[in-house]
Structures are given as C-alpha cells and as structure tokens.
Amino acid sequence: MNIAMIGLGKMGGNMARRLSRGGANVFGFDVSAETREGLAKEEANFRAFASVPELIAALPTPRVVWLMLPSGDISEAAFTELKTLLAPGDLIIDGANAMYKDSQRHGAELAALNIKFVDAGVSGGVWGLQNGYCLMFGGDKDAAEIATPFMKILAPDATRGWTHTGPAGSGHYTKMLHNGIEYGMMQAFAEGFAMLKAKKEFDLDVAEIAETWRHSSVVRSWLLDLVAESFSHDVELADLNAYVPDSGEGRWSVLESVELGVPAPVMATSLYARFASRGNDDYAMKMLSLMRNAFGGHAMSKK
C-alpha cells in the first residue's frame, strides 16, 4: 500500500502519520525541508522527497497521490504539475477544503487524461491523528475503490467515519455543508455563552456549565467538549481579540444556498458575524450614525 502525501501541514502531516502507522508506505513532500525531514525521522513508513517529480518517480504505479494543500492557487499549481507527471490509471485524491465546482472541473480535466480523481472532505482537525478523521469523498466507483483502503486507515476505524458520497465534487459539496453547519453551531454556542457571561446578576460559572452540559443535555457535542476543556483554563478571554477569520467553506455554503434557493439564515448570519468582527461593517455603522444625526439630531460618536 503506497501513497503520496503532498502538503505536510497541520492536517497533511498528521494524516501522513496516521497512514504510515496504519501500514501504508507514505511518500511525502512539503515545501519545508524541516517539516518533511522531521516526519521522515519520526515515522518508519514515511519517506521524504525534496521535490514532487522525485517523489512521483519513486512512487510505484498505479500511483495514489493525496494533495493536502490550501485550495486556490497553490492547489491549482499542484494539479498542473501532476498532470505532466502522472500516467493514465493513476489517482489524485484532493483533501483540501476546495470549492466543489473546482473539484468537478478537476475531475473532468483529469478524466480527459485517464487520470482518476477523488475529492475528499476531511474533518477532525488537529485531533484527527488521535481520533481518526471523518471522510466524505466523491469520485467514480473505481477511483473510490482504490481510495477506500486509505480512508479506512484515516477513519476512526475501518467500519465508520467514511463514506463515498457520489460523483466527483460530491465529497467537497458534503464537506462544505458540514462546515456550514459547523459555523451555525459555533455561533449558537457563542451567543448562548455570551449571554450567560453577560448576566452579571447571576455571576454564572460558565466553565462549570459547559462541563455539566456535556452529560445528557440536548446540546452535548464535540464542540461543547472543546469549549469545556478550554474554559477549564480560562473563561474571561481577556487576552483575545474579538476578531474571527473565515475560510472558504462558510462563504461557499451561503453562495450555494442562494443558488439553490434554499434559505440558510443561520449560516449567513454566522458568516456575517465574523465579517463584522473584523470591522467590515464599519462603513455601514457609520452611515447609521450619520442618518440618526440627520433626522433626529442625535450626536455622532466621533474619533
């Protein structure tokens, strides 16, 4: 069982570890020599390569190449290079958080070269090495069959936590909505705990509440487990900024809801809350201030 892992960051590195510990021979590449060499020292079944062409040359055919790179330009460059290096019958698995329409395009472009393609949504974050990953992947049936043994290693065990969702693109479509749901759940918890914390009259112990809710409540969930663990160290969050990035999948979920004509108000409002946390609604808020002043003579807050 041989597999290439290209991109050995927080996700790809741990996936390489889990694959190699699970019995696969992993051929790894990362732009950071330190990263790839470190893994090679650490894992018996892992070999590091200094370039993608060297790696591809060493990998037995038919090749299985897992891409674990940021979606967008970096992933696109990797696809372009691999098209020149791979042969008919080889398989690319893209594990990035890629837009599903890009994955449909990749699938079609690779099919024209008789290269197989699987788009794999991967959930589990930094805990995946220990707990296994949740995998939802799309692609033709024969491509999915080649990918499946690796999925069984990455998953919590061979019987659970992975599914072949359908044609190319469907894996990343499913992952997109997984993350859309995640945005909504996170915002729900954030609103609730913010309101618990804001109720000065009760002086509630939110760490204790989070811990208690983990057991038999309707909201028990892995996100709550993480909140409870974090709160056991600090609940004031005094050293944090109220500044939240967003990545593509929350945005794509909202775009898709508009295209489908299916309401997604919780996903949209969760995304917009993050935009606003970064000051992106400042102009709008200033305009409200301006209008209040113009009609009612209300004072404007000035710098």
Place this chain on the structure above:
Amino acid sequence: MNIAMIGLGKMGGNMARRLSRGGANVFGFDVSAETREGLAKEEANFRAFASVPELIAALPTPRVVWLMLPSGDISEAAFTELKTLLAPGDLIIDGANAMYKDSQRHGAELAALNIKFVDAGVSGGVWGLQNGYCLMFGGDKDAAEIATPFMKILAPDATRGWTHTGPAGSGHYTKMLHNGIEYGMMQAFAEGFAMLKAKKEFDLDVAEIAETWRHSSVVRSWLLDLVAESFSHDVELADLNAYVPDSGEGRWSVLESVELGVPAPVMATSLYARFASRGNDDYAMKMLSLMRNAFGGHAMSKK
C-alpha cells in the same frame, strides 16, 4: 386654545414653537431655565413657567398637558406629579417614545381619576418645525377630539399626517413599529452603500449615486434625501466611529414580534447590528476564535 408643553428639548421645543406659531397659547416648562426663557423671548404665544405646579395653576381648565420627556423614570415622575395637580376632565398627551404597555397602564391609571389620556407617537425629528410632524395617537374618542386641533397644527397641515389610531396605547404601538421599520430601512441603505463603497474596482461616487436615486428610483425616500444631503459634504466618514446607539423602540419591536409570534428578521438583525457595533458581541466572537483554535489549531488574534 391653550396647551402646556412639559419638556422643551429637541422635540418639545420645536413642537412648542410650531404650536405657538399655529395660534395656540403654549404654557411651557423645562428643567433648564435658559431653554424655557429662551423660548419665551422667541415666541409671542409662549409663556415660560419655573415649575410644573405654577404652570398647571395658570393653565385654564379643562387643561391639555403635553408631555415631551424621555420615557422611563423622568416620564413616570411627571405622571405621578400631574396626578396630584390635574382635575377630572383634564387631558394628558404623552408624546414620548414610550412603550405602549406603559401607555396602556397610564391610560388606565388616569381613567381611574377621570383624567383623559392620549398617547401620541411623533415622527419627523428635527425637521418637524419646518415640515410638520407625523402624528399617530391613541385614546378614547373624547380625549382624541380634544387633542385633534393641536394635532392639526403640528401636522404638515390640517388634513394630513395625523391619525387617531384607536384606544390608549395604540398610538405608541404604531409609533413603535414605525421605528422598527425605520431601523430596517436604515440598515438596508447602510448595507447597500457600504457595498458600493467597498467595490474599489469601480471607485463609485456614492454621493452622486445617492442624489441620482432620489429621482424616480424605487428606493427614493426621505432617508435617502438625508443621505444624499449628508454625502454632499462627506462620503468617507473618516472622523466617525462605527458605534451606533439604539433607543427603546427598535428593541420593543423585536420583543413584540416574539410575543406576537410574527417573524421580524430584518428588525432583529438591524437591532443586533447596532448592539455589535458597540462591542456587545465581543465575548461571542472571542469564543469563536477559541473554538477554531481548539479543533483546528487556528491561530487566535491576541491583544
């Protein structure tokens, strides 16, 4: 035609002016001697009093007393005082932005003393002196009839811009939703102009666009007139803070939607945008940051 005006601030002061210019004898009180004396010098039909008891003693019966005070404690204190000073057959008109349930209560309390009551929603802001006010008022039919001649002076003219909405409380209920709508319209404009301004590639002249939309567009409105006028001076708003207060009526509109079971997502989201502009979602946003770190190892923005 005699009327007392208690509270001569931005709203009450101009309403006293409009009433006195319209032929009413206005008996005015304000806690600020400077304010009330200034008005007395300015307006022929306006007399200033140094206290509410002196004013009430001078006002011919049956008395008409217009309260134009902040809702809440200050208004409540005025009601309490007036109950001891007024006589059966007198009329209190409350023009504050009061919660309609408070006005229902005031109406009932005054009815027990045979004092009449009208709750008047007043819109028009600082432009009311010049343009007239929009008035929606509740109360028993006989109370409304006594109030009507004054409404005709305050309104743009005797035939338009005022309505007797129904029983006590219905005037402030109507005004509450007027303001709820206003919140939504303001937020809609704010979002739209913010997106025009954010589109760097087009370098749009938002002042010119606002001015153009005033003529024959679907969004033409008084709020847009005000935006266009403000934008003619400044569109960058660089000296403003993105900090927007809210007053009671937007909040009450949302509370009422929940009580009625009628969705008001635009009103709620407009209100919450203001809350967030004041940093009231900071804890929630910090928690999102915390969760992203906990599951994905994403860096947290720190102070």
Place this chain on the structure above:
Amino acid sequence: MNIAMIGLGKMGGNMARRLSRGGANVFGFDVSAETREGLAKEEANFRAFASVPELIAALPTPRVVWLMLPSGDISEAAFTELKTLLAPGDLIIDGANAMYKDSQRHGAELAALNIKFVDAGVSGGVWGLQNGYCLMFGGDKDAAEIATPFMKILAPDATRGWTHTGPAGSGHYTKMLHNGIEYGMMQAFAEGFAMLKAKKEFDLDVAEIAETWRHSSVVRSWLLDLVAESFSHDVELADLNAYVPDSGEGRWSVLESVELGVPAPVMATSLYARFASRGNDDYAMKMLSLMRNAFGGHAMSKK
C-alpha cells in the same frame, strides 16, 4: 429519601421512575388516575395519590416537592395550592421550563413563607430515564444541598451532569440559554441537510452522511446521533408537514438578548423560521407581492 413528584407526563413520569429506581421513595400525583396508578404498579418505590393535599399529608417533613408541570397557569396554580399546604422548612423544586423571572418571583414569595425553593432546568428529553438527565439548578445554598442527593440520582451519575448555578432563577436562566443554543444547532443541521437533499445532481444519501458525520467530525453531537437514527428509517419526510411549534425558551432567549443588548442573531433567526413555518409571515409575504405588483407590474400569485 422521600420526594414528591407532581406531574407525571413524559418528563415527570420518567424522572419518578429514575428516582424510585435510584432508591428514593417517590410520592406521585398526576391529574390522570391511569398515569399515576400505572406508575404505582410499575415501580416498587412509588406511591400514587389521588390529590395533592393527600400526598402532602403523607409526605414526611421536611418535605421535598418536585413540580414537573407545564409552566404558566398550571404551574402557578400548583404554587398557590402548595403555599397553603407546605410548612416552613419544606422545599419546592420547580423542574418546569419556566421563565427565570417567574422563578425569581416564586423564590421570593416562598422565602416570605420560609419555604425553600430550587429552580431546576432539566435537559435530556425522553432519553433521560435511560441516560440520566442534565440538571442545572438555582437556589439558596441550603435549598441546593437538600436537592443535591436527588440530582445525583437523576443525573447520569453522581459526579456529572448536574450543577448548582447560583441564586434562585439562575437554573432556569441557564436552561433557557441551553435551549436557545439548541434552537440554533437544530436550525444549522436543518439548513445543512436541506441543502444536501436539494442538490439533485449529486443524489446524496443523507442517512449515510449523517451516520458518517457521527464519527470524528467537528459536528458530531447528540442531535446528529438522533438525526442519523431517524434517517435510518426515512429521509424523505414525505408524510410530515413543514410546521414547527416553539415553546417558551426559544422566545425568552431572544427577549433576553434584547434586554441584555447582546446580539443573538442565530437564536432569533431560528425562532423566526419556526414562526414562518406556521404561516405567521403570510401577511408580510402577501405585502411583498403587493408591492412588487405596484411598482413593477409583476403578477401576484392569487388563490
């Protein structure tokens, strides 16, 4: 260990079972003779009473009386009756989904009679008998101490799933926000699965996806466990109406967010989605249709 359980419905009945199986002597009352007699036959440590006065007369002092009734009129009537039946030193635990301000009032009213009070938020639903309940309860320290042994039986085990949150009212405040979070999580899942199902081109197996996400994904949660179980029977939901009730706690969460000035857009939008599912936005939607026709001549959908 003696405790009265008043109200033996879906929640109270199972809680009585769990208490009696856990070693408490349960004195039970329900308006349904069939319900209370059925329980008496079923559970060794459970005695049924035909009236509350009979039950209270039989219950050893100091008494512990758990109310598990619908909040509102029925609960209020029970409080009123119990005030005449109980003695100083007795304890009422209210396990209803009550508004926390009502619980603060109950606490104060009972304190005036030297009757102790605990407000207990109870989560876990119909699975509580088997899994234990999650309990968050408020009240004075001495009242909480009396309640705690019973909480340890109801909870998953003596060490987890229960917490004394603070003064009277704080238990139901905490439960209110638990449910507010629950509303948001449910809506997030609903939106996500609706979008999976709506993507005809992929023909996704949402049952399989739900099952897969249970393992190692970020959205794994008890709600997802339940979805996966339900979906294993039916994913089309063809015999269901798109009609969703709401109970008090979602509403109260939104009201509280407005009072606190803390944004809760996900909670509000989740609540409003339920309102709309019941046709409560019909008039608003008809007005949109009317306006579109008025400005654009667009056809209106007519009955």
Place this chain on the structure above:
Amino acid sequence: MNIAMIGLGKMGGNMARRLSRGGANVFGFDVSAETREGLAKEEANFRAFASVPELIAALPTPRVVWLMLPSGDISEAAFTELKTLLAPGDLIIDGANAMYKDSQRHGAELAALNIKFVDAGVSGGVWGLQNGYCLMFGGDKDAAEIATPFMKILAPDATRGWTHTGPAGSGHYTKMLHNGIEYGMMQAFAEGFAMLKAKKEFDLDVAEIAETWRHSSVVRSWLLDLVAESFSHDVELADLNAYVPDSGEGRWSVLESVELGVPAPVMATSLYARFASRGNDDYAMKMLSLMRNAFGGHAMSKK
C-alpha cells in the same frame, strides 16, 4: 436622434414611448408582432420591424441599440446576433437587470470588435413612462457621451435621475445594490405592517396608518406611497398567496456581500424570506419537527 429598442415588454415598451415622445426616432423590435405593431400605431416617432436584421439595416450609423430583454439566455442570444450585425463605432446599451460581471464580459467582448457598450441600470418600474426613470450607467467615457442624450429623455428631466457611474459593469453593479436595498426596505415595511395587522386588540386601520406615515414621518418613501394606494383598495389581502418570487438582483447582492466580505444581513434575510415563502425551507422545517420528536417525544404535524 435615432435609437433601436429591442424588447418592448413592460419596461422596454414604455421606454420606447418616452423616448419617442421626447423627440427620438425609435426603431423597435419585439418577438410579439402585436406588441410592436401596437406601439407603431400608437407612437408617431416609433417604427416597428419584423426582425432584428431588418431593424439594424434601417438604423442610421453610428447606431445606438438599446437591449431591454430578460437577462440570461435571451439577452446572450441578442448579443451574439448583434455582434454579427453591428459595425465598429456602434453602441449597445444593455438595460436589462444583468449581473454586472456579465456586463463586464460583454463590454470586453464588444470592445474587441470596436463596438461600444453601456450597461444601464433602470429603476422606476411601470411608473417610469409617467415619472421618468432613474438611470445609473457604466461604460467608457465616449460611449457614455453617446448614451447621455437618451438618458436625459428617459430620466425625470435632463438634470436629474441619471448618472454615469464609471466603467462597464458599474451601472449594473449600482443597480444590483439599488435592488438589494429595495429588498430590505420592502421586507421592513412588510414586517411592520404584518405586526400592526396582527395586533387584534387594537384593530388598527393599516390603510389609514400607511397614508398618515406618508406625511412628515421618517419612513416616508415611494414604496410607502404605493402601499398606501394599494391599501386604499384592500388591506386584508385575502385573495393573495403568501408566495413571493425573487429575481436575480437580490441574489446577486447577497453573493457580492459574501465575495466582498461585507455583512448584508438585512439583504440576506429578506431574500431568504422569499425563498421560504415558496416552500423552499420545507425540508429544513420537517427536520426540526423530526428532531423535536426524537429528543423530546413531541408530536410531529403529519399530513
């Protein structure tokens, strides 16, 4: 002054009338012979043509061709045909509610053929013939100069209601957000009036309230004028379905907000309300019902 008008529907027909009455010679085409011949009989300066090629052959050069067709396939086909019929130096003005990125593409494609291009956002609906239209148009300076005399006729008068916004695409970008704002304003009014109507205890006369608000209130606006006029005929709306279509611009506004990273919660929630009015949230609502049943044993509403 010669201009072609291709597409003589509700918008194009009236624009042709206004142009011809304003002194332009209008060369008209519509797929409906009845429509185009009707206009020819009605308007002195209007000539009907049975096909686009015949029209283009008759139109003096340099030609000005206004497209007033549905965006999408029909517009695209017209562009394709016109590229084969027009000559360098001719001008196409696209007045459709087109996606601004499509207009940027059209501009670039036509520039390659030395055909000029203007994208014109047109607001005013069925009232434009009488009141004039509000016009916001993009394109190169020389193209805009050719278009301007026609804009002055279409606008309320030569001095107001039209603006050259910037490069190609900027006109439709501006119109997109005009409509995004319109969605928010409509929803705000709809929510407010729905809540007025739902307050049975006050039995409010919403027609009278709408009429009153037209005068001096903060929410006075053309949309409110239309509401008041419609309400003067009927306020119950009993024969309407709560079913609201949406066209592209509301959707595009939300998509753009996501691309820009600028929050647009009012626009999004307004759009989603329309989606839901058409039953597009049914599956989501059924899932809520399913979950409530699964955890709490709550009855599901069944068909």
